[in-house]
Amino acid sequence: MEKSRLGTSDIHITPILMGTWQAGEAMWTGIEDADSIKTIRAAFDAGITTIDTAEIYGEGHSEQIIAAALSDVRDRVEYASKVFANHLKYDLVIEACDRSLKNLKTDYIDLYQIHWPSGSFNSEIVPIEETMKALNKLKEQGKIRSIGVSNFNRAQLTEASQYGRIDSLQPPYSLFWRHVEKDAMPYCIENNISILAYSPLAQGLLTGKFEPGHKFDPTDNRAKNKLFQGENFERAQQALEKLRPIAARHNCSLAQLALAWLIAQPQTNAIAGARYAEQAQDNAKAANIQLSQDELAEIDTIGRIVTDHLDENPVMWNW
């Protein structure tokens, strides 16, 4: 898989990243640790070398699973982890990073991201200058190789950039939710900041596997995702019907088509979550699909059937 530079850093990342929010028994997804380890290893074997995690995913369990899957190939993978909104004070950032290093069984994290802006989830307000000071210190010490932010809007990203180099933004971004294009994306393009899109399959909706009337298990948080409800869901089905012939022309799945469209957007890489090895393998193949300019424009228009009717992030509850 051809890698690209992360921001202006000397790190190179794959266009499809492996998302590990779902990894392991600590999460609601009901996946056994051994299966998550196999899934992450399958992603690596399929060419995905950049792995996204966070201290809050299973309270460090996701990071431990990544270490179990990939420690023997550490020099061939890039780890991206995150510090949560309740750990943004100087000392807490340093401690959180040390915990993540221990969980990941490594002495450096390639990309360390602020997961949510201070104040999110009722966390204490911490000036961004203080958090950036800690991140710059960690970078100086070689514990992290680059700094990123997630769920920041343009104003927050601009402010954080005053205190140090930001190499990536991780926003929710898919064919069905494109708010970042109007907000922070132009700033990222001007300033050479990579976009690492999360929920790129709209939590699985873009795979086309959910039929009308689908009922989620009550423990599945997607039951609260507005894209899976009412008119949004109906519009999504209309859009998916229009995408099917394009996918058929490329002999690919709808998931691959949605990811291929996304990674063709400026400076954009996609963090695809996968519960099973087959899903990770399927997603990795999206990197080989070449869409023409006409097809990109056609897919763009189809996506608007859904996204233009949404006025807030449908997957807001997510981590």
Ligand SMILES: NC(=O)c1ccc[n+]([C@@H]2O[C@H](COP(=O)([O-])OP(=O)(O)OC[C@H]3O[C@@H](n4cnc5c(N)ncnc54)[C@H](OP(=O)(O)O)[C@@H]3O)[C@@H](O)[C@H]2O)c1
């Ligand atoms: N920064 C943040 O605040 C934030 C927030 C959310 C996520 N993330 C990151 O982004 C990653 C991805 O986001 P996400 O998990 O929310 O959404 P996603 O990647 O859009 O969807 C992932 C889900 O789609 C289904 N799926 C994936 N590939 C498939 C395939 N090839 N065929 C069929 N089904 C497939 C799986 O669910 P089922 O098997 O259950 O159907 C999987 O759990 C996370 O793992 C995490 O690393 C970050």
